[in-house]
Amino acid sequence: MLSKLMKYEFMAMGRIFLPLFGALLIVSAITGIFGLLDLTVPTGISIAVSIMLIVGIFVVVFILTIQRFWNNLLASEGYLTMTLPVSTDRLIISKLLVASVWNIVSIIVVVGAVLIMVGHGLPPLSVVMQGFDGSYFVTHEAVFIIVQLVIFLILCLFSGILLLYACMSLGMLVNKYRPLVSFGAYIVITTALQIITAITITVGIATGGFESFMNYAEGFSEFVSMQIFMWIAIGVVLLLCAAFYAITRCMLSKRLNLQ
């Protein structure tokens, strides 16, 4: 069932993203050609169009991430989605995974478009690679840290999306002004997290906890101390994901109140 839910989710978002991605790649290719031909004015115009498309893509990613959850689960389409014989977990996970994929693909397409636009001005890849002496990047330790970093970034993306889901679900606590209440929940949660962070830092510095931790970490090799920091960071983000997921799940399964 998860794959079926994801299929329709991909279709719903893809029909908007694919034309946008196509347009950006075509315009950036045209920009690249104008650049090669040294046509200043057309290059300027097509760069402006590309920038607008890039901004547009990121705005659409954000809006669609919200809209797919709101319309499909909490508004009129919810009458169908929430009566499908699938679990609430599958509904949330399918939305989360597909929205994450489109977020990541958008970044890849935008980076690709920028490379197409300015590609002719960059040195060839072989020259770029010569810049690295190869000693660090081939160690398995570096690979491990890169993988960890990728996991951390993906979890950050998950927590960002799940925060939006949690806030939208909390809007169901009221019968009127739901978007406003959802926005209010977002402000309250993000402010609370900032306050908790500030208190943790203050307490950590005041009690000397941070200093003794740093001293402790210094006792290890560079790799191990980096590992400790990365695992802590991953743990914190994972905790946020779990909290936002739990709020969303509880609201959808226990406090569902479609209008």
Next chain:
Amino acid sequence: MAILNCSKLSKYYGNKAALNGIDLSIEPGRIVGLLGPNASGKTTLIKICAGLLTPSSGEAYIGGMSPGIETKAVVSYLPENSYLNNWMKVSHMLAFFEDFYSDFNLAKAQEMLKNLGIDENQSLKSLSKGTKEKVQLILVMAREAKLYLLDEPIGGVDPAARDYILNTIIKNYNPEASVIISTHLIYDIEQVLDDVVFIKNGEIALNTPVDDLRENHGMSVDAYFREVFRC
């Protein structure tokens, strides 16, 4: 065993009771009219049975199970408002139902669409409100479910289509399945009903076979409804 069994079912919105300790049992093979004025609790009862609302207290059992994934697989629910994904075509919706409901009869849905002159390749966005309601009803009735919950199924469609829809409901008769129809348009549907349940201020005011009602009170369901709920 009763297909639907509600025991002391209540739902409160704040201090206001939408349902107040309802006891109701529906046997298989019955077409039941759930009748009551606006805000009497009809939609709340249907939503609880469909798994869209959690009761404040009491229980609702469908085939012996509390509303959940298993009951959603055997309950075919038609809400009052449109739930169609506007970006889809009619054919996409057919595929969607086939993907998610193992009891969906595609051939039956296609036949009903054909009879009502609805093109499968039309996008839902381009359909009129009435046609969308017909599509939605076809999707719901083309399932071979155990319990059909129809919330105002004929409110937005023309009288000709109304007859077709009611005929579809009767033709769909299955001794294993029950249909609950909530509506204000009693006159139009009373011919198809086996039982009527009157609901007033969140409580059951009457639960009786239609034939008994006609015999005991000497009037139609519509006339009796007007008498009971006279303002």
